[in-house]
Amino acid sequence: MKSQIKICMIGAGRVGKNHSRAITRHVPSGKIVALVDPVIPVRNETAKEFGIESEFDTLEQAIGKIDFDAVIITTPTPTHLPLTALAAENGKHVFLEKPMALNIDECDEINRITTQHGILLQLGFMRRFDPEFVAAAARIEAGEIGQPMMVKSLTHGPGLPPPWARDLKTSNGMLAEVNSHDWDSTRWLMGSNYERVYTEVANFKGAANNIDTPNFYDNVLVNIKFESGGLGMISGVCPCGYGYDARVEIIGEKGIMQIGELQGQAVVVCTNRDQGLITPIFRTWPERFIWGYIYEMEHFVSCIQTDTKPKAGAEEGRWAVAGVLAGTRSFLEQRPVYLKEILGS
Amino acid sequence: MKSQIKICMIGAGRVGKNHSRAITRHVPSGKIVALVDPVIPVRNETAKEFGIESEFDTLEQAIGKIDFDAVIITTPTPTHLPLTALAAENGKHVFLEKPMALNIDECDEINRITTQHGILLQLGFMRRFDPEFVAAAARIEAGEIGQPMMVKSLTHGPGLPPPWARDLKTSNGMLAEVNSHDWDSTRWLMGSNYERVYTEVANFKGAANNIDTPNFYDNVLVNIKFESGGLGMISGVCPCGYGYDARVEIIGEKGIMQIGELQGQAVVVCTNRDQGLITPIFRTWPERFIWGYIYEMEHFVSCIQTDTKPKAGAEEGRWAVAGVLAGTRSFLEQRPVYLKEILGS
C-alpha cells in the first residue's frame, strides 16, 4: 500500500475549498501539495487557509514543477475533458466533479483516455458516501422495502448559480449543475437505468434577477420511467432561498423509505406560541454532506493506495450526463425522450 | 336558518359508514333518516350501528316514503349522474363523493341539472376541510411562502381497490379513485388550473394479485404544468401496504411548506438499539382525515341551513375529472396531454 497520497487541487473556489478542507483536516492519508487556479487572490486565500505550499496558474505548470499522484478537478464542466486528458497522460489519478462532461462524446473520451493510461477515475457523487444514503442503499439491497417501485429525489439550493452554470450551452443548466446528484442517486437506489424521461421547467425568478439567458429555468420536475418498470421523479429549485434541501423517498413493494430531512440541527426553540417551534435547517451543501465529502475523499485516496476501482466512476458519470441530456431535450421538445436517443441503442 | 337537516345516506359500505359516523356522532345539526343500499346485510349492519331508522333498496323508494332535505352519494362513479339527477328533480341537496363522474359530459350534466333545480352540490373533497390543509391554504393565500412555484402531492393507500375501481372503463382507475384528492388539492393550493399533464404508470403487483384488467397500474407519477407557469407532481401507489399516506409539499418564491406527515400518533418507543425508534403511522384514511370528514359534513349541513354555496362544488369536481382524463390519456398515448384537449378551448 502506498503511503500518503499527494494531490494537486484544481480550482480554488467553493468546491475546491470544500475538498481542501476535507482532505487537510480529515483525511491524513492524503495531502494537497499544489493548488491550481488562474485567479490569484482566491488561490492565495485558499492556499493559505489550508497550508498548500505550491500554487500554479495551470495544471501544465504544476506537472512540470512538482511531484503528485492525483488531481481533483473542480473547475467548470467544459474544462473536464482537457484537464482529465492532461492528467491521465501524465499518469495522475483523477477525481472529477460532477457533471462529468457536457455530452456523451466527452464522457466516452474521458473514459477511453483514463482507461488507456490505467488511471483511476472517481466522480464527485458524494451522496454515495453519505452515511444516510449508504445505509439506505444497503437496506434496499438487503430487500428491506422489497423491489423498488418509485423514487423521488429532490435538490433545492439557496443561491443563484453563476452565469456559466445557468446557460445550457456552457453547463446544461440546473439539471446538470444542481440535479446531477439526483440523476445518480435515483439510478443507484432503484438499481436500474432510465428508459425514458419527461421534463417540465419553469422560470419564476429570472426576470427579477435580470437573466435573459435563453431557456433559463429555476424550477424543474422530471418524470422518469426506469428499465425495471419503476418510476422516478426528480425536482430541482435554484435559487430556492429557504436552505439547502436534499431528500429522497423510495417506495418498494414492501414499504417506504425516507432519506434525509430538512432539520439541520437538533436544537428546537419556542418563545411565542403564535409562531411555534423553530428548528435550524440545513443552510448549505458543505454542511449537509460534510461526512459524504470526507468519506468520498478517503475513498479516493484509499483506492489509489490499494489500486482499487472507485465506487463512482465513468459509468456513473456517463449515465448522469445522459439523464441530463434526455431531460433537457424533453423540455425543449415538449415530449418524452428515450435514453436510447441519447446513447444510441 | 333551518333546524336539523334530514339526510338520506346512499351506500352502506366503507364510505357510507364513515360519513354516517361523522354525522351521527359529531354533527348534531344533521340527522340521517334513511339508508339506501340494495345489499341488505351490509345495510342492516350500518343502519343498526348508527341508529338509522329507515332502510331502502333504492333512492326512488326512499323519496316516495320519507321526508328528507339532502342525499349523500357514496356509490360507485357510474351511479353519480343518475342519482344526482333523481335527487335534484326531487329537490334534495346533494353531497357527492369524488370523483364527480366518469367524463366531462356527465360533470356538465350534473352541474346543469343541480343548477336548474336550485340544488346545492358539494363534492367529497374532505382535504379542503382538514385543519392542516385549511391552515396551509390560508397561509399560502396570505403570501407566507410567496407565489407558489411547485407542488408535490401524494396519496398512497394500503388496500387493493375493488375490481370496478381499478378498471379504467368503470372508474378511470387509480388516478380517479385514489388521486382525485391530489388533483383537487394541487389546483387549490397552486391557485391555478392545469395546462398540460404527463403521466407514467407501473404495474408491480398486478400479476401477484391475478389482475388481468387491461391497463391496470398500481403506481402512477403525474407531471403537471399549471396555467400560472408553476409545476406539479402527483403520485399514487395502491396497494402500498405500509399505511395510508397523504402529504403535500409546496415551494413558493419565498419558501417551502410541508402539509401532513407519516406519523399517526405521538407515541414513540425504543426497546432495541439495533432496531431503533418505532412510531405509529396513519393506517387508514378515516383515521388520517377524521376532522376533515367531520368538518365537510358540518359544512354541507350548514350550507343547507343557510342556503350557501359549498366550498367544493361542481367546478372543483369537474377540474379533478379533467385532470384524471388528461392524465389517463397521457400514459395511454405516451405524450403530454393538454387540458384543452379534454375540455375544449
Place this chain on the structure above:
Amino acid sequence: MKSQIKICMIGAGRVGKNHSRAITRHVPSGKIVALVDPVIPVRNETAKEFGIESEFDTLEQAIGKIDFDAVIITTPTPTHLPLTALAAENGKHVFLEKPMALNIDECDEINRITTQHGILLQLGFMRRFDPEFVAAAARIEAGEIGQPMMVKSLTHGPGLPPPWARDLKTSNGMLAEVNSHDWDSTRWLMGSNYERVYTEVANFKGAANNIDTPNFYDNVLVNIKFESGGLGMISGVCPCGYGYDARVEIIGEKGIMQIGELQGQAVVVCTNRDQGLITPIFRTWPERFIWGYIYEMEHFVSCIQTDTKPKAGAEEGRWAVAGVLAGTRSFLEQRPVYLKEILGS
C-alpha cells in the same frame, strides 16, 4: 340502557365551556339541560353558544326546577365537596373536575357520600381518555417496555392562573391546579403508588406580575419514589408563555416510551434559512386534549347509561390530592415527605 342522559353543567367559565362543547357537538347520548353560574353575563353567553335552555344561579335552584341525571362540576376546588354532596343527596351522578378537593378529609367525605347514595363519581382526568395516553398505557400494560423504572411527566401552561388558583390556602397552588394530571398519570403509568416525594419550587415571574401571595411559585420540580421502587419526576411551569406543553417519558426495564410532543400541527414552513423551520405548537389545553375531553364525556354518559363505575374515580382523585399535599409540605419544610404522613399508615 338509559336513553339520552340529561346533564346540569355547573360553572360557565373556560372549563364549563370546554365540556359543553364536547357534549353538545360530539356526545349525542348526552344533553346539557341546565347551566348553573351566578355570574349572569358569562352564563348567558355560554348558554347561548351551546343552546342550553335553562339557567340558574345555584345548583339548589336547578334541582328544584328541572329534571336531570347528572352534574358536571367545574367550579373552584373549595366548592367540590358541598356541590357533590348536594348532587348526591338528590340522586345526581357527578363528574368532578380535578383536583378532587383541598384535603384528604374532603376526599374521604366525597367518597363516603357518593358511595352512600349509590352515585357514580368520575374525576376530570382527561389524559386517561386521550388516545395517545390510552395507547401508551395499554402497551406498557402489555409489557412492551418491561417493568417501568422511571417516569417523567410535565405540564407547562401559558397563562397566569387566577388569584384563587395560585394561593395555597384556596387551591393548593400550581401542584394542584396545573399538575394534578401529572400526579394521576405518573401513578397510572407506573402502576404504583407514591411512597415519598421531594419538591423544589421557584418564583421567577411573581414580582413582575405583582403577586405577593405567600409561597407563590411558578416553577416546580418534584422527585418521587414509588412503592414499586421506581422513580418519578413531575415538572410544572405556569405561566410559561411558549404554549401548552404536556409530555411524558417512561423508561422500563426493556426500553423507553415517549407520549406526546410539542408540535401541534403538521404544517412546517421555512422561508429564511437563517431562522429555520417553523412548526405550530399546541397553544392551549382544549386543543391538545380535544379527544381526551370528548372521550371522557362519552365515558361518563356511557357509565350512567350502563350503571358502570367510571375509570377515574374517588381513588384516583384522592391519590392525586395526596401527592399535591405531600409535594407542598416538602417544599415548605425542605425535606422529603412520605405519603403515609398525609394518608396515615
Place this chain on the structure above:
Amino acid sequence: MKSQIKICMIGAGRVGKNHSRAITRHVPSGKIVALVDPVIPVRNETAKEFGIESEFDTLEQAIGKIDFDAVIITTPTPTHLPLTALAAENGKHVFLEKPMALNIDECDEINRITTQHGILLQLGFMRRFDPEFVAAAARIEAGEIGQPMMVKSLTHGPGLPPPWARDLKTSNGMLAEVNSHDWDSTRWLMGSNYERVYTEVANFKGAANNIDTPNFYDNVLVNIKFESGGLGMISGVCPCGYGYDARVEIIGEKGIMQIGELQGQAVVVCTNRDQGLITPIFRTWPERFIWGYIYEMEHFVSCIQTDTKPKAGAEEGRWAVAGVLAGTRSFLEQRPVYLKEILGS
C-alpha cells in the same frame, strides 16, 4: 504558535481508542507519539489501529524515553491525581477525562499542582464542544429564551459499567461515571452554581446481573436548586439497553429550548402499518458526540499551541465532582444536601 503537538495517550481502552481516532483522523495539528497501558494485547491493538509508534507500561517509562508535549488521561478515576501530578511535574499539559477525581481534596490538589507548574488542564466535557450544545449555549447567552428557570438533563447508556465504575468507593458510581456530563452541562447552561441537591435512586437490574456491590443503583433522579433560584433535574439510567440517550430541555422566562434528540440517523422506514415507522437511534456515545470529541481535541491542541486556558478546566471539573458528592450523600442520608456541606462555606 507551536507546530504539531505531540501527545502521550494514557489508557488504550474504549475512551483511549475514541480519542486516538479523533486525533489521528481529524486533528492534524496533534499527533499521538506514545501509548501507555499495562495491558499489552489491548495496547498493541490500539497502537496498531492508530499507527502509534511507541508503547509503554507506565507514564514514568514514557517520560524517560520519548519527547511529548501533553498527556491524555483516560484511566479510572483513582489514577487521575497521581498521573496528573507526574505529568505536571514533567511539564506535560493534561487532558483529563471526567470525573476529575474522587473527592474535592483531590480536585484541589490537581488544580494546585497544574497551576504551580504552569500546565494547561482540560477536562473531558465534550458536550461543551458538541455543535448543538455550543449553539444552544450561545443562544441562551444571547437571551433568546430569557433567564433560564429550569433545566432537565439526562444521560442513559446501554451497557453495564465495569465493576470499579459501579462501586461508590472506587468511582462514586453512576452519578460520576455516567452523569458527570449532566452536572457540568446543567451548571453551564443555567449560568449558576448548585445550591442544594436531592437524589433518589433505584436498583432494578442489579439482582439479575449478580451485583451485590453496596448501594448499587441503575436509576437515579436528582433534583437541584441553583444559586440563581432556578431548578434542575438530572436523570441517569445505566444499563438502559435501548440506546445512548443524552438530551436537555431548558425553560427560560421567555421560552423553551430542546437540545439533542433520540433519532440517530434520518433514514425512516415503514413496511408494516401495524408496526409503524422505524428510525435509527443513537447507539453509542462515540456516535452521538463524534463532533464533540473531535472539537474538544482540536481545542486542547490549539490551547497548547497558543498557550490559552481551555474552556473546561479545573473549576468545571471540581463543580461536577461536588455535585456528584452532594447527590450521593443525599440518597445515602435521604435528605437534601447543600453544596456548602461538600465545599465548605
